[in-house]
Amino acid sequence: MSGQNTAKGEIAPSIDVTNLSYAFPDGSNGLKEVFLHLPPGSRTLLIGANGAGKTTLLRLLSGKRMAPAHSVSISGIDPFKEGLEGVTYLGLEWVLNPIVRTDIDVPTLLASVGGDFYKDRRDMLVQILDIDLEWRMHAVSDGERRRVQLAMGLLRPWTVLLLDEITVDLDLLSRSNFLRFLMRETESRPCTIVYATHILDNLAQWPTHLVHMSLGRVKKWGSVEELNVKPDPNVRVISGNSELGELVLRWLQEDLDERGPRNGNGKRSEGKTYENLEGKGGYGHEKNPSK
Numbered sequence: 001m002s003g004q005n006t007a008k009g010e011i012a013p014s015i016d017v018t019n020l021s022y023a024f025p026d027g028s029n030g031l032k033e034v035f036l037h038l039p040p041g042s043r044t045l046l047i048g049a050n051g052a053g054k055t056t057l058l059r060l061l062s063g064k065r066m067a068p069a070h071s072v073s074i075s076g077i078d079p080f081k082e083g084l085e086g087v088t089y090l091g092l093e094w095v096l097n098p099i100v101r102t103d104i105d106v107p108t109l110l111a112s113v114g115g116d117f118y119k120d121r122r123d124m125l126v127q128i129l130d131i132d133l134e135w136r137m138h139a140v141s142d143g144e145r146r147r148v149q150l151a152m153g154l155l156r157p158w159t160v161l162l163l164d165e166i167t168v169d170l171d172l173l174s175r176s177n178f179l180r181f182l183m184r185e186t187e188s189r190p191c192t193i194v195y196a197t198h199i200l201d202n203l204a205q206w207p208t209h210l211v212h213m214s215l216g217r218v219k220k221w222g223s224v225e226e227l228n229v230k231p232d233p234n235v236r237v238i239s240g241n242s243e244l245g246e247l248v249l250r251w252l253q254e255d256l257d258e259r260g261p262r263n264g265n266g267k268r269s270e271g272k273t274y275e276n277l278e279g280k281g282g283y284g285h286e287k288n289p290s291k
C-alpha cells in the first residue's frame, strides 16, 4: 500500500466500523454487529451472496443512510454528520441518473462535473476508459454509457471510493484497464477503496483486504495474507477459477448450506411456500373463481 502516504505527508483515510447494527425503516434487519478496520490505502473486496448486506454497508459508510452514533468513522469522522468531501459512492442511483441518456455530448457532461478544472484527470480517464469525445449519450451502447459515467464519477480526486458493482456492462479489457487504474490510484495518492462485486475476473491480484458478508453479518475479514487465499486441497477444482475465485465459491457454498433454501424447510426459510403465502393473502388471484 505504497500510496497511503504522499510526499506532502497526507495520509489515506482508514475506515472503521464498530459494532454497527442497522434496521431498515420497516423494522427488518439490515446489518448485525459489524466490526471492521480497513487501513489507509487499502483496496477491499466486499464478498457475499445476493442479499448479504453489501449495499447496505456501503450506503452506511457513504453517509447515505444514517448509522448509529460512533459506529462508522472515516479517518475519525462520522460521514453522515460531517459529510465528507472526498467520499465518492457509485451505486445504483448514480447508474440510473437520467442525464446520461439524453442527447448530450461527452465534453459537456465531463465539464458539468469539473472536467475543465481537473483537465489531467479528465484526459487520463478518457484515455483509460477508451471514450470517444464525439459520442452523443442517447446513441451509445450500455457499456459505452457506463464508461462515460465512470469517468464522471471518478473525475474529482476522491479519497474514499465506495463502488457497488457498477462494472457489469464493461467488456473484459475495459474492466481490466479500469481495475488497473484504481490500483494505481491507491499506489500513487492517498486514497482507499471498498468494492462490492460478484465478478472476480482480473481481480486475483487486486485486493489487499477481503470482507465476507452473509445475512447482514461480517463472517470474516482481513488482509489477503491473513485470510490465506490458497487452494483447499480437499476441494476438487472444476471451475478454472483463480484461488480468489475458489475461496469465494467456498464461502458462498458455506453460506447457502448454513442458510438452507429460501422457500424449503431450511432454518431461515420460515416456511415460505406458495400455499403459505396464499393463505396469508399474499397473492391476488381468486381461490375458486367459479364460486
Ligand SMILES: Nc1ncnc2c1ncn2[C@@H]1O[C@H](COP(=O)(O)OP(=O)(O)OP(=O)(O)O)[C@@H](O)[C@H]1O
Binding pocket: 024, 025, 026, 028, 029, 030, 048, 049, 050, 051, 052, 053, 054, 055, 056, 057
Ligand atoms: N429498503 C429496504 N427495506 C427492507 N429490507 C431491505 C431494504 N433494502 C434491502 N433490504 C434487504 O436487506 C438485505 C440486504 O440487501 P443488500 O442490498 O444490502 O444486499 P447485497 O449484498 O448488496 O445484495 P446484491 O448482491 O444482490 O446486490 C436483503 O435481504 C434485502 O432484501
